[in-house]
Structure formats: C-alpha cells, structure tokens
Amino acid sequence: MAAEIHTTAPTISENAAESTFQEVDDRDRAIPAIEFRNVVLAFDDRVVLNKLSFKVMKGETKIILGGSGGGKSTIIKLVLGLLKPDEGQVLVDGVDITNYSEQQMMRVRKNIGMVFQEGALFDSLSVYDNVAYRLHEQGVPEDEVEPEVRRMLRFVNLEDAIDKMPIELSGGMRRRVGIARALVGDPKIVLFDEPTAGLDPPTARTICELAMKLRDLEDVSSIFVTHEMNNVQYICSEYAVVDEDGKVIFEREGERLCLTNSKVMMMREGKIIFSGTDEALRRSEDQYIQRFLRGH
Amino acid sequence: MNFATRALLELQETTLLAARAFGGVFKRPRYIPETIAQMDAIGVGSLTIIILTGFFTGGVLTVQTFPTLKAYGAQSQTGYLVAVSLVRELGPVLCALMVTGRVGSAISAELGSMVVSQQIDAMRALGTDPIRKLVAPRLFALLVSLPLLTVLADVLGIFGGWVTAVALYSVSSSVFLSAVRDAITTDDLIGGIVKPIVFSLIIGTIACRQGLSTEGGTVGVGRSTTRAVVMASIIVIIADYFLAKALQVILGTQ
Ligand SMILES: Nc1ncnc2c1ncn2[C@@H]1O[C@H](COP(=O)(O)OP(=O)(O)O)[C@@H](O)[C@H]1O
Numbered sequence: 001m002a003a004e005i006h007t008t009a010p011t012i013s014e015n016a017a018e019s020t021f022q023e024v025d026d027r028d029r030a031i032p033a034i035e036f037r038n039v040v041l042a043f044d045d046r047v048v049l050n051k052l053s054f055k056v057m058k059g060e061t062k063i064i065l066g067g068s069g070g071g072k073s074t075i076i077k078l079v080l081g082l083l084k085p086d087e088g089q090v091l092v093d094g095v096d097i098t099n100y101s102e103q104q105m106m107r108v109r110k111n112i113g114m115v116f117q118e119g120a121l122f123d124s125l126s127v128y129d130n131v132a133y134r135l136h137e138q139g140v141p142e143d144e145v146e147p148e149v150r151r152m153l154r155f156v157n158l159e160d161a162i163d164k165m166p167i168e169l170s171g172g173m174r175r176r177v178g179i180a181r182a183l184v185g186d187p188k189i190v191l192f193d194e195p196t197a198g199l200d201p202p203t204a205r206t207i208c209e210l211a212m213k214l215r216d217l218e219d220v221s222s223i224f225v226t227h228e229m230n231n232v233q234y235i236c237s238e239y240a241v242v243d244e245d246g247k248v249i250f251e252r253e254g255e256r257l258c259l260t261n262s263k264v265m266m267m268r269e270g271k272i273i274f275s276g277t278d279e280a281l282r283r284s285e286d287q288y289i290q291r292f293l294r295g296h
Numbered sequence: 297m298n299f300a301t302r303a304l305l306e307l308q309e310t311t312l313l314a315a316r317a318f319g320g321v322f323k324r325p326r327y328i329p330e331t332i333a334q335m336d337a338i339g340v341g342s343l344t345i346i347i348l349t350g351f352f353t354g355g356v357l358t359v360q361t362f363p364t365l366k367a368y369g370a371q372s373q374t375g376y377l378v379a380v381s382l383v384r385e386l387g388p389v390l391c392a393l394m395v396t397g398r399v400g401s402a403i404s405a406e407l408g409s410m411v412v413s414q415q416i417d418a419m420r421a422l423g424t425d426p427i428r429k430l431v432a433p434r435l436f437a438l439l440v441s442l443p444l445l446t447v448l449a450d451v452l453g454i455f456g457g458w459v460t461a462v463a464l465y466s467v468s469s470s471v472f473l474s475a476v477r478d479a480i481t482t483d484d485l486i487g488g489i490v491k492p493i494v495f496s497l498i499i500g501t502i503a504c505r506q507g508l509s510t511e512g513g514t515v516g517v518g519r520s521t522t523r524a525v526v527m528a529s530i531i532v533i534i535a536d537y538f539l540a541k542a543l544q545v546i547l548g549t550q
C-alpha cells in the first residue's frame with residue numbers, strides 16, 4: 001500500500017482492483033486468509049463460541065453482524081492469538097496458529113492490522129507516535145518513519161492531527177488514527193472491531209470507504225464487525241476505483257460488475273445463524289434476522 | 297475455588313510474571329528509555345514524600361524515646377536508638393509502604409486502565425510484549441530506586457532525630473552522633489539494603505499483576521488498585537518479619 005492509494009501511480013492500483021474481481025486460479029489464493037474450524041471457547045461456564053467454522057478468502061471482506069455479547073470481538077481476538085480456543089483450530093494463511101506461543105504469534109501479527117472498538121490509542125503517546133508505534137518498536141530509523149506515518153495519516157485524511165494527543169481527538173478521529181496505526185507495514189489482513197459504532201453517519205461512511213479502498217485497491221482480506229445495516233449496504237454494493245485523474249471514487253455495483261468479494265455472516269449467541277451475500281441476508285425469513293434488519 | 301487455592305494461584309501467576317519480566321532483560325529490543333523514565337517517575341518522583349517521612353520519623357523517635365531514656369539516665373544513647381530503629385526497621389518498611397501507596401497504586405491503576413481501554417491488547421496486536429515493555433522497566437526501576445530511597449530515608453531520619461535532640465532536648469551534637477556511629481553495624485547495613493530489594497520485587501510484581509489482571513471496566517481499575525495496595529502493604533510487613541529473622545540467622549547475630 002503506497003502513495004498510489006491517494007494520488008499518483010494509478011497503474012498499480014488498477015491492477016490490484018482488477019485482480020480482486022477476477023476469478024483467480026492461483027493456488028495460493030485458494031488458501032483462505034483466515035479459517036476457523038469447529039472453534040469452541042468458553043469463559044468459565046459460559047460458552048461464547050460454539051463450534052464455529054468459517055473462512056475468509058484472500059481479498060474478501062467478511063462482515064460479521066450480531067448483537068452485543070454475541071462473541072464478535074472474541075472471534076477477532078482469536079485470529080490475533082490474544083485468546084486461545086478451548087477446542088478447534090484457527091488458521092491464518094493456511095497455517096494452524098492454534099498452538100503458537102506468544103513469540104510465534106508476534107510473527108503472525110506482523111501481517112495483521114487490527115482496528116479496536118474504541119481505537120485503543122496509547123494515550124501517553126501523540127498521534128505521530130501512535131501511528132509510528134510498530135516502526136519504532138522495530139527500530140526503523142526516524143527519517144524512514146516520518147514519511148510512512150504521514151502517508152498513513154494522509155490515507156485516513158488526518159495529516160493535520162499529527163502532533164495532537166489522543167485526548168484531543170473526537171471519536172471518529174480516534175478511530176481513523178487507529179486505522180492508520182493498524183495499516184503501517186501494509187498488512188494483508190485487517191480486522192475491524194465495530195469501527196463505526198457511535199459515529200455520526202458521514203464519519204461512519206468515511207470509515208466504510210477506507211475499508212472498501214483496502215479491499216479493492218490493496219487486495220486486503222478483512223473481517224469487519226458491525227451492527228449497522230448501512231455499513232453492510234455500503235460495503236456490499238459499492239467498490240473503489242481510481243479514475244483518470246488518479247482520484248479514488250466509489251461506484252455502485254450493477255452497471256459494470258457485481259461484487260462477489262464481500263460476504264455477510266450473522267452471529268447469535270456464539271453460533272453462525274446466517275452466512276452468504278447481503279442479498280441473501282435480506283431475503284432470509286429467519287425471525288431474528290428480519291428483526292435485526294428492520295430494527296424492531 | 298477456596299481461598300487457599302486462589303492465593304496459591306495468585307502467587308504462581310505473580311511469580312511467573314516476575315520471571316518473564318526478568319527473563320527478557322537480556323533480549324532485544326531493550327526498553328532503556330522506558331526504564332529511565334520509570335526511574336524518574338518512581339525514584340525522583342518519590343523524593344519529597346521520602347524526605348518528609350524520613351525526617352519526621354527520626355524526629356518523633358527522639359521525641360518519644362528521649363524522656364524514657366532520660367528516666368534511666370541513658371539520654372546519651374538517644375542517637376543509638378534512633379539509628380538502630382531507622383536502619384533496621386523503620387527506614388525500609390516505611391519507605392516500602394510509602395512507595396506502595398504512591399507508586400504501587402499508580403502502576404496498578406495505569407496498567408489497569410490500559411487493560412480496560414484495550415491498549416494492552418493493541419500493544420500485543422502490534423507485536424510488543426507488554427511484560428517486557430511495561431512490567432520489566434517498572435520492576436527494574438523499583439529495584440534500583442527503593443534501596444536508594446531507603447538509604448535517603450535513613451539518613452534524613454537520623455538528621456531529623458539529631459535536629460530534634462539538639463534543638464528540643466539540648467543533647468550535645470557530638471554525643472548524639474557518636475552514639476549513631478556506635479549503633480550501626482555492617483549487618484544492619486546489609487539488612488538495610490537486602491530488605492528494600494525484596495520489598496521492591498513484592499511491590500512491583502503485585503502492582504503489575506493486579507493491574508494487568510483488571511476486569512470489568514473502570515470499576516475494575518479501582519478494585520485492582522485497592523487490591524494491589526492492600527496486598528503489597530500486608531505482604532511487605534509479613535516479609536519484613538521473616539526477613540528480619542532470616543537475616544539474623546544468616547548473619548549469625550541472633
Ligand atoms: N475476558 C473475558 N472474561 C469473561 N467473559 C468474557 C471475556 N471477554 C468476553 N466475555 C464474554 O463473552 C461474550 C462475548 O463477548 P464479545 O466477543 O466481546 O461480544 P461482542 O463483541 O459480540 O459484543 C460476552 O458475553 C462477554 O461477557
């Protein structure tokens with residue numbers, strides 16, 4: 001993910017965008033970016049995930065819907081190895097990470113970006129140091145860190161906030177700094193935990209657009225946890241392209257192509273009650289899903 | 297789980313935490329700036345309270361013991377009593393308790409709020425081991441600071457005792473000081489350093505462990521902070537008892 005995200009060098013981005021929509025035969029792409037096999041997890045006596053199995057393919061965005069306490073954040077923590085399953089396996093890029101030690105997990109986490117529910121910024125560090133965190137930890141020289149931090153902040157449209165402290169930021173800005181921090185190092189997998197919760201609609205839309213840009217221009221695989229139906233609407237029916245001037249624009253599916261790289265999964269009490277496209281979700285006759293969609 | 301099981305489990309977790317913190321000391325990346333910042337916060341930041349505590353404790357020792365000693369005609373031994381009480385007991389223990397209150401609570405509250413705001417998870421997700429980045433620098437800073445603070449408290453306590461004896465009770469300065477010199481033995485000095493080293497480990501590991509195991513939002517932060525201070529204070533006092541006895545046996549001064 002380089003400067004082409006925003007302005008110049010549209011060629012690379014266009015290629016990435018095309019490859020996302022192609023049916024790719026490449027054997028490597030047939031390996032899911034994330035796979036859960038019969039994962040069971042309980043806190044004390046409470047079973048939070050009950051024999052959960054699903055896959056997120058390369059370049060795919062998996063939207064996870066579900067009420068609070070359904071185990072959505074828990075899924076994301078399992079992918080990162082922040083929690084370990086009681087039973088079953090978690091695979092990242094085809095590799096079983098279930099029994100990885102914390103040290104082995106550190107290597108896996110290098111390729112995963114994580115956007116936390118409330119941003120989870122380090123409040124003792126400035127925006128700059130937050131975004132630069134991974135690079136500072138790796139001992140990257142400061143003259144390489146700064147351009148990278150600026151590039152990431154430009155991606156989330158927050159270059160002005162570079163010297164602010166987290167406490168000075170609004171909720172939406174914190175989330176975006178969190179996204180910038182997660183994207184340093186160009187991870188191929190990005191996990192979003194309710195990135196739009198509690199934000200006003202235009203800011204929420206901006207965050208969905210960031211997720212779409214990652215999916216369509218950077219070939220990133222992601223899990224996007226949300227309980228806002230309009231997020232689903234955006235992500236499943238629009239896509240990002242780079243126009244002739246090198247600007248990123250969003251088009252609706254239909255005229256030129258049909259989006260197949262975004263899937264929806266609905267959770268309820270630790271089980272998957274629906275998995276498929278957003279159209280199929282809308283057609284579902286399940287009472288709970290209908291209530292969830294209508295909001296009453 | 298009953299109380300004994302829970303206590304054993306807690307002991308195991310706390311020990312493991314300390315072991316992991318020290319296990320990483322020689323690996324890269326080393327968090328030297330963090331350690332220095334912690335020494336500043338813990339050591340330099342505690343100077344004022346330690347100076348005040350030391351000075352007035354020494355002073356009050358003179359106030360309380362001088363009349364008794366005088367009744368036996370032993371007022372020339374005031375310096376002896378002040379010095380022995382301070383160096384053997386009050387210096388290390390009071391310092392440890394003050395540092396528990398000021399530093400232990402701060403560590404536990406800071407780590408606790410980092411847990412509940414998911415900053416610890418974020419740190420791990422970004423490839424950092426929080427034990428090495430957060431726990432080890434704090435433990436190490438305590439390990440260096442507490443013995444130094446204790447020595448400072450001892451010195452200021454003797455100074456406070458001297459000021460009080462000379463100013464309020466007209467003890468001759470040279471009498472007081474020569475009694476102090478008679479009082480302090482090498483064994484006392486060894487004990488005076490060993491104790492704060494042990495106490496610093498107790499305070500640091502308990503505060504870090506309680507902070508990192510915070511659960512249940514902001515209320516949980518309060519709970520774990522209280523628990524850290526209470527546990528550390530009590531264990532410091534209990535450990536002091538056993539250390540005093542152990543040192544006597546080891547140094548052969550019983
Ligand atoms: N560390 C934990 N200890 C005990 N219970 C937990 C813990 N983390 C999550 N839970 C429980 O697991 C359930 C699922 O949590 P979570 O994955 O955060 O739900 P969601 O993100 O879908 O709202 C909740 O009922 C929560 O109370």
Ligand SMILES: [Mg+2]
Nearest residue numbers: 072073117193
């Ligand atoms: Mg959640």
